[in-house]
Amino acid sequence: MKRRAAVIGLGHQALEDHLPGLLASNRAELVAVCDRDPDTLRAQLDTHHVPGFTRAADLLDDVAPDFVIxxxxxxxxxxxxxxxxxxxxxxxxxxxxxxxxxxxxSSTPRGRAGGGGIGDGGWERGPGGPRLAAVGGVPGCPRRARRGGGE
Known part of the structure; x- marks a missing residue:
């Protein structure tokens, strides 16, 4: 079962790393994007054909993804x-x-607030470049990114 993922913030990091990683994943599907700049958002809507939002709260309420980056x-x-x-x-x-x-x-500490897992995301370098290796608390996803020879 693929997890429903959204990306909030569509700057260089998201365009070069997060979105390609999600699109290449066999565990997650991109279901929405969000950016406060309407022009940036519009460009990604044309590319990915998913709902787009200028407010994170609207994305979360309307789409209810399993996780967001x-x-x-x-x-x-x-x-x-x-x-x-x-x-x-x-x-x-x-x-x-x-x-x-x-x-x-990820630099965000792990924890729980209001029932949602926070932090514990990570990246793993492989032959195809960096890819998302961990999504905090989402079942079926590793908890930590591998480091060097593996953790």
């Missing part, structure tokens, strides 16, 4: 994670995939 600037991340937690939606905060280094886990 939060790829927003640091100053905005906490508010988005809190919106997810209130609704029980898993939300690994992206610290970005490895750039020429071994995988590293």
């Amino acid at each position: 939060v790829a927003v600037p640091h100053h905005a991340g906490r508010a988005v994670i809190e919106e997810c937690a209130v609704r029980g939606v898993h939300a690994p905060r992206s610290s970005g995939p490895p750039s020429g280094t071994a995988g590293r886990p």
Whole structure:
């Protein structure tokens, strides 16, 4: 069973790493995207043919994804994670995939707030480049990204 995934924040990191990783996954399907810039959002809607939102709360209420990848600037991340937690939606905060280094886990601490798992996302480097290796608390997904020779 594929998990329903959304991406909140459509900057460089999301376009170059998160979206390609989700689209290549056999465990997750992209069901929605969100960005506060309507032009950026429109470009991705034309490409991915999924619902788009300019407010994270609207995406979460209308689509109810199993998890979201939060790829927003640091100053905005906490508010988005809190919106997810209130609704029980898993939300690994992206610290970005490895750039020429071994995988590293998300910088957001693990925990529970309002019934939603927070943090514990991670990346794994493989032959095809970086890919999402962990989604905090989502059944069927590894809990940690592999590091170097594996953890």
